[in-house]
Amino acid sequence: MNAPAVLGFASQQYHHYVINRPEYKAQYGHWQTLSLPTEFRVNAVHATVLRTGKVLIVAGSGNDEKQFNAGTFKSLLWDPARNTYKLVPTPADMFCGGHTSLPDGRVLVAGGTQRYEKLAGAVKKAAGIMRVRNESPERDRTFPKGTVFVSPNGHEYASTAAVTVPAATKAGSGKQTVVTAGEQHVYVEAVGPGQDFVSDSPAQYRIKGLSGTDAHNLYGQSEKLTLDKQEYQGIRSAFEFNPDTELYEPVTDMAHARWYPTLTGLGDGRVVTVSGLDDTGEILSGNDNEIYDPRTKSWSKGPDHYFPTYPAVFLTASGKLFYSGSNGGYGPGDKGREPGVWDLSSGAFQPVPGLRDPGLTETSSSVLLPPAQAQKVMVLGGGGVGESPLSTARTDIADLSSAAPAFTPGPDLPAGGTRYLNSVILPDDTVFTTGGSSGYRGRGDSDLLKAQVYHPDTNGFTTAAEPTVGRNYHSEALLLPDGRVAVLGSNPLFADKAETQPGGFEQRIEIYTPPYLYHGDRPEVGAVPQAARLGGTLAVGTARPEAVATAKLIRPSSVTHVTDVEQRSVALDVAGRTADGVSLTLPANPNLLPPGWYMLFLTDAAGTPSVARWIQITA
Incomplete structure (x- = not known):
């Protein structure tokens, strides 16, 4: 009678033995789960890597109406190098706002929640x-x-x-x-x-x-006042988070309230802000886009174009913006879903055809593939509009360097139809993808405990070690300066397959260590300037300059709702070598390498990266 339990225990023990063997880690990587001290557990809805190496985790009210009504808004600073935590005073409900890093390393946070929905x-x-x-x-x-x-x-x-x-x-x-x-x-x-x-x-x-x-x-x-459903409502408030003081500092309010907006940094250091629900619960019409200037800390009107909420809008090397079709969900299914290139100067929008399953772009993942010079954006997975049970395994790639860009098919996701997939650029020019669910917000116990690595050079996936924590809605993943990946959050609708118990917010953090960190010694970055100019050269000290195969600057993630339009990996030319270092050449194009703080990684021929050093890129 005890045989099944004994066999199950033995199987678990054997699995634990296998995944902890050095050979396994060197091929598939390894996961570690952190359970934070009770007083530092927050509902991670937003996460940004700071130039100090710490991670700013924003919960706001954390999708908890009781916290909202009590005015309890939270942000957490996590130092992954020391594994220390600090709660930060949070002056407004930044839950479901937007954010991006500014050229000086501050983080602009705009929008959030004024009112919760009521059915x-x-x-x-x-x-x-x-x-x-x-x-x-x-x-x-x-x-x-x-x-x-x-x-x-x-x-x-x-x-x-x-x-x-x-x-x-x-x-x-x-x-x-x-x-x-x-x-x-x-x-x-x-x-x-x-x-x-x-x-x-x-x-x-x-x-x-x-x-x-x-x-x-x-x-x-x-026109009318009714007892109809009331949507979430946004706020106009905006703040800059200062990584030196570790405090939020208020800046000028936006002209329009926003809930679920996207903020995209531009080559001149300004930030374009689009979409969101306003302070009445209506989706913004598209003639209300705004541009933030960090020099004056003020907003101005941007060019017109309608987007659904949390659209994945990337800065391209031409200075135009590319909307991949990925979005966060609010808005009609027949409006603003078409991918295209948006010219901020003229306001013109050039559709980019060829995306398969175009009706399944909600909660999909999009990433500017490494290196950024290739100008290719990949769309991965996604689901139907609203609470649709549909999801897709489709990946498609748009080559934006073409005069007439169009999507071409990529490999299907190994786990099948996937929503809420997180995608993270790694220093070895691959993309790590993890988590997600096949159903809406993990319904029907549909979380996918799978991870894989996409290789742009071969256009294929390889298997990675499996995570142990399910991740769907309100989850994030980002690259840490030491080359590992942190995965946070998840907000399933239900806690059980039968859907009888409401879901809780996942507060554990998982850290994935890629295989490249089990391949022996890592390159080391020695003396390096704190700042470098576009188009200039960068002298980097290293003990084994002959072992340096590649160098890249990776812009830190600022991610929410599996939307991260900031991360990019820019390849640097190794222009020369000395006895104690290498000379690197930086691109001169600010639209390819927008001003700001970057993680500098050196990698060897096997793709093993150094620990990153932070460098500020200036115009």
Whole structure:
């Protein structure tokens, strides 16, 4: 009767023996699981590698409405070299915002959560969009959160956020003067529950407390206020995280609130910010893209183009942006899903054809294949729109160096249909891919405990050691300066195959050590300048210069929702060798090598990398 249990235990013991043998590690790599001290466990939704080597892990409210209502927002600094942890004061709910590293090594974090979603049956108070109008040209007017709007029948609705309404504008003169009212929207909610507060027709609302001319010039208009489902809502707030002080510093708010936006660094150091749900739960229309300038810490309007949320938008060597089709999910299935090249100067969008399974790009992974000079972007896996059970094993590759770029087929993913796959560029010019699930948010116990390595030179996958922790929605993976890979997060919908128990957030961290770290001695980086200029040369000290086969600068990851448009590996020419070092030549193109901090890796002929040294690349 005990035989099955005994055999199962023996099988586990033998498996443990096999995966810990040196020969196995040298071929497949090895996994280690970290269980953090209780006080430092956070729901890892966002992760960025800092120029200090530490990892900024942002939870915000962590997809936990109780934490949101309590105003409990968290960020964690993890030092993987020392395995130490530090909680960071978090001034806003950055949950589901966007982020990217700036040229000086700070991290721009923009957007987040103003309000959690409510399903139709859970909505007790009628709510909707109120367009607040200002017919006075004298000045802007600001109304605090909780401002009450009164309907013609006397029902009251309170605003859920502060709103600033611009002054009206004048055109012409004399009898030809035309006054156009200033307008800004705000979300409002009935002060009481029930069907009585539902309004299905357009109406004008007075603002409680105003009288005289103000009451005439300032008012609200709403098309409808209902008990329908309420989507998540975004915030306008933006911050820079300073790796020296290890604190968030507020910068100018965005013009538009965003939840699920993408931030992409440009060759001139600015950041283009696209998409997201606004502060009413509506997806932004595409005429509201913004550009952040870190020199002035301010925002300006960007060119128009509509994207679904968390679109994978990459900077190309031409200075144009490439949208791979990968996205985070919100938005209609028939709009903005087509991949293409976006010209920020003209606003033109050139579709890139050939992507197979074009309806299965939600929660797919995209990566700028190494080296970045090849200008090839790979799309891996993905699923159907919304809670679709469909997923795909498709990988396709777009060659952006072509005059007429198009996707060509890559090898299928070994695990079959996969959503939420994480892809990480390694220093040996391969791409490590891990985790994911075949179903929506791991439904039906569909997590895939598989990992593999893609080889751009052979266009094929090889098997990697299997992880032991399932990863799906809200998971991240990133390259550490020592050449290992950290994998964080996961937010399954259910905890069991029968889907009777709600899922919990995975708070363990896994670290994958690739095979190249089991192949003997590693190259060493000695003396190196802290900064280097585009187009210049870089003298790097090393004990065995003759053993250096390649050198590359790898931009640190800034990843959320398996979307990482920042990581890139730029190959450097080994221009010369001396008795105690090598001379490296840097590309001159800032769109290929955007200004910022990079990890410098030297690798030998076997692909074994050094521990990285941080270098700031300047214009």
